[in-house]
Amino acid sequence: MDNSMYKKLGISDSVLGFCECVLGELSERFKKIDETAEYNQLKVISAMQKNRVNAACFAATTGYGYDDVGRDNLEKVYADVFGTQAALVRPQITCGTHALAVALSANLRPGDTLLSPVGKPYDTLEEVIGIRPSRCSLREFGVAYKQVDLLPDGGFDLDGIRAALDDTVKMVTIQRSKGYQTRPTLSVERIGELISFIKSIKPDVICMVDNCYGEFVQTTEPSNVGADMIVGSLIKNPGGGLAPIGGYICGTKECVENCAYRLSAPGLGQEVGANLGIMPAFYQGLFMAPTVVSGALKGAVFAGLCYEKLGFKCVPNGTEDRFDIIQAVELGSKERMVAFCRGIQAAAPVDSYVTPEPWPMPGYDSDVIMAAGAFVQGSSIELSADGPIKEPYAVYFQGGLTWYHAKLGIMMSLQKLFEQKLITL
Numbered sequence: 001m002d003n004s005m006y007k008k009l010g011i012s013d014s015v016l017g018f019c020e021c022v023l024g025e026l027s028e029r030f031k032k033i034d035e036t037a038e039y040n041q042l043k044v045i046s047a048m049q050k051n052r053v054n055a056a057c058f059a060a061t062t063g064y065g066y067d068d069v070g071r072d073n074l075e076k077v078y079a080d081v082f083g084t085q086a087a088l089v090r091p092q093i094t095c096g097t098h099a100l101a102v103a104l105s106a107n108l109r110p111g112d113t114l115l116s117p118v119g120k121p122y123d124t125l126e127e128v129i130g131i132r133p134s135r136c137s138l139r140e141f142g143v144a145y146k147q148v149d150l151l152p153d154g155g156f157d158l159d160g161i162r163a164a165l166d167d168t169v170k171m172v173t174i175q176r177s178k179g180y181q182t183r184p185t186l187s188v189e190r191i192g193e194l195i196s197f198i199k200s201i202k203p204d205v206i207c208m209v210d211n212c213y214g215e216f217v218q219t220t221e222p223s224n225v226g227a228d229m230i231v232g233s234l235i236k237n238p239g240g241g242l243a244p245i246g247g248y249i250c251g252t253k254e255c256v257e258n259c260a261y262r263l264s265a266p267g268l269g270q271e272v273g274a275n276l277g278i279m280p281a282f283y284q285g286l287f288m289a290p291t292v293v294s295g296a297l298k299g300a301v302f303a304g305l306c307y308e309k310l311g312f313k314c315v316p317n318g319t320e321d322r323f324d325i326i327q328a329v330e331l332g333s334k335e336r337m338v339a340f341c342r343g344i345q346a347a348a349p350v351d352s353y354v355t356p357e358p359w360p361m362p363g364y365d366s367d368v369i370m371a372a373g374a375f376v377q378g379s380s381i382e383l384s385a386d387g388p389i390k391e392p393y394a395v396y397f398q399g400g401l402t403w404y405h406a407k408l409g410i411m412m413s414l415q416k417l418f419e420q421k422l423i424t425l
C-alpha cells in the first residue's frame with residue numbers, strides 16, 4: 001500500500017514497519033468484528049422498519065413537547081433494538097452519569113440498599129451514590145450502599161453476594177465495562193449468569209446494568225439476559241458519533257416510567273421534553289452505531305496487540321475476546337501517558353494542534369489527562385484517550401469513528417513515544 005500520506009503526517013518508517021507486522025496477525029479478528037457489526041446493523045434496521053420510521057419523526061418540537069412523534073417513536077426503536085418493554089432516550093439526559101443517577105434515584109427509596117456485586121463502580125458514580133461524600137447523593141437521601149468485590153481471578157464472589165442480598169437490597173448495579181480499572185470487562189453471558197444467580201436468591205431485586213461502552217460490541221445486550229434496566233450515554237456507542245448529547249435508559253415499563261417521573265416531574269413523566277430538532281442525529285446515529293463500534297473495536301484490538309508486543313500490560317490482552325471498546329494500556333509512567341495522549345491528539349481531525357496536559361477534572365479524585373479532537377466535545381465514541389495520573393499509570397484508549405482514524409491515532413501515539421525514546425521498536 002501507498003504509505004506516503006502516513007509519512008506526510010509524520011509517521012516514521014520504524015513505526016510503519018512495526019504496525020504492518022502487527023496488522024498481519026489481525027485478519028481473523030477483524031472478520032469476526034465485521035460479522036457482529038453486520039448482525040447488529042440488521043437488528044437496528046429491523047427495529048426502524050417495525051416502527052415505521054419516516055420523515056415526520058425528524059421534525060423539531062419546542063416548548064413542552066407534547067405529542068412528540070419523533071421522540072416517542074425513537075424510544076420504541078430503542079426498546080426494540082435492546083429487547084425491552086420501554087425506553088427513555090432524551091437530549092435532556094445530559095450524559096451517562098446523569099442517566100445512571102436518574103435510573104438509581106428513580107427506583108430507590110429511603111431505607112433501600114443498592115448493591116454492587118462487581119466491585120467499585122465508575123468514578124463519577126461514587127459521588128452519585130455517596131461513596132465519596134457529596135451533596136445530593138443517594139446517601140443523603142437515606143439510600144445505603146454495599147459492595148462485593150470481584151475475586152482476585154476476576155470471578156464473582158457468590159458467597160459474598162449471597163450474604164449481601166439482605167431484605168433491604170432493592171437494586172443491584174452491574175457495570176459491564178471496566179471503566180478506569182484494570183479488571184476484565186464483563187461479557188453479556190457473564191452478566192446473564194450473575195443476574196440469574198442474584199434473582200435465584202432474591203427474585204424481586206431490580207438489576208441495572210451500566211452499559212456504557214458495551215453497546216453493539218456483541219450481538220446480544222444485558223437486557224436480553226435478564227437486566228431490568230440498561231443505561232448509557234449517547235456520546236458513546238449508541239449515538240454513532242452523530243448524537244451531540246443525550247443518554248438512554250431501556251428496561252421494564254415500571255422502571256422506565258419511574259425514570260421519566262424523576263427526569264421531568266411527578267405526574268409529567270415521559271409526556272414532556274421537546275426534541276429541539278435533534279431527532280435526525282439520534283436516528284441516524286443509532287443507524288450508524290454498529291459500524292462505528294466495529295471501527296472502534298478494530299482500533300482497540302490493534303492498540304492492544306501493538307502495546308503488548310512492546311511489553312506493556314494490556315487489558316484486554318492482545319488475543320482475548322472483547323466486550324467493550326476500551327483498551328487499557330498500563331504505561332507505567334506519567335511521561336509515557338502524556339506522550340501517548342499527545343499522539344492521539346496529534347492524529348485528530350479537530351484540535352490536532354493543541355497539547356493535552358493533566359488537570360483536576362470534576363468528579364475524579366486525581367489529575368486526569370485526556371486527548372480528544374472530537375466533533376462532539378467530550379465524545380468518547382470518537383477517538384480519545386484518557387486516564388487518571390496514578391498507579392498503574394494506565395491510559396484508556398477508545399473510539400474512532402472510522403477504523404482508519406483509529407489506526408492513525410495509534411501509530412501517532414507510537415511515534416511520540418518512539419521520538420522521546422520511551423519505547424524501542
Ligand SMILES: *Cc1c(COP(=O)(O)O)cnc(C)c1O
Binds near residue numbers: 095097177178212
Ligand atoms: C463513561 C461512563 C460513565 C459516565 O458517563 P459520562 O457520560 O461520562 O457521564 C459511567 N460508567 C461507565 C462505565 C462509563 O464508561
